[in-house]
Amino acid sequence: MAKKLVVAIDGPAGAGKSTVAQLAAKKLGYTYIDTGAMYRAVAWKTLKAGEPVTDEKILATVKDIKVALRYEAGMTKVFVDGEEVTDEIRTPAVSAVVSQVARLGPVREKMVEQQREMAAAGGVLMDGRDIATHVLPAADVKIFLTASLEERAGRRWKEMKEKGYAMTLEELRADIARRDKADSEREISPLVQAEDAELLDTTGMSIEEVVDAITGRCRV
Ligand code: CDP
Numbered sequence: 001m002a003k004k005l006v007v008a009i010d011g012p013a014g015a016g017k018s019t020v021a022q023l024a025a026k027k028l029g030y031t032y033i034d035t036g037a038m039y040r041a042v043a044w045k046t047l048k049a050g051e052p053v054t055d056e057k058i059l060a061t062v063k064d065i066k067v068a069l070r071y072e073a074g075m076t077k078v079f080v081d082g083e084e085v086t087d088e089i090r091t092p093a094v095s096a097v098v099s100q101v102a103r104l105g106p107v108r109e110k111m112v113e114q115q116r117e118m119a120a121a122g123g124v125l126m127d128g129r130d131i132a133t134h135v136l137p138a139a140d141v142k143i144f145l146t147a148s149l150e151e152r153a154g155r156r157w158k159e160m161k162e163k164g165y166a167m168t169l170e171e172l173r174a175d176i177a178r179r180d181k182a183d184s185e186r187e188i189s190p191l192v193q194a195e196d197a198e199l200l201d202t203t204g205m206s207i208e209e210v211v212d213a214i215t216g217r218c219r220v
């Protein structure tokens, strides 16, 4: 039987991480772990306490939150305290505050501990911002997935339009650029390409081409 690898995929917003990681996991028979969904889950619950989102509210929320990811038939379902929030965590309101939530140490510590437990068995593809640098530094395969800001914003705009959100391309470009900046400049585990990660620029590449590029690096 082929060795079950641990695959780390990092990169900025809209690079295609979750789409291609999910498809590649299916092809390889691996489990896909969407770490961004976990930070979104904390942001979603914090928002329920009312705006504005403050560090105090975030820290109170993370204390007793139970975030669970269930990966079934190639799809990830997200639960907060037993309630399914798979769609709710993808709204523009959550995207607007998630980087503020994800910069705090106690939030990251709790999520990272859970992420490492989930990866312990091997045969996993995990995506996020700090997987290769911090969560799974001993991963067998490390990929830094990116694409031009223009292309990433365009992809997200198309996706949000299909979901029925009336956001302009300019608004999405601004949201992505602001989030990338916050994620790259934060003190704890910032978004950065690991020294031993391979850069994969997907500008102009189809989803299938990227999936093939990733699975091709996971054959042992
Ligand atoms: O899908 P999209 O690229 O918009 O974002 P995501 O992967 O769902 O992640 C949402 C946010 O969570 C990011 O903008 C980061 O602030 C945070 N995040 C993080 O800090 N570390 C991770 N490993 C994954 C996500």
Ligand code: CDP
Residues within 6 Å of the ligand: 011, 012, 013, 014, 015, 016, 017, 018, 019, 020, 155, 156, 159, 202, 205, 206, 207, 210
């Ligand atoms: O997880 P991340 O934020 O990196 O990106 P995503 O949510 O997987 O992808 C953002 C959008 O780009 C989705 O609607 C994908 O279908 C699309 N996409 C694409 O058009 N071409 C690619 N090569 C990869 C993703």
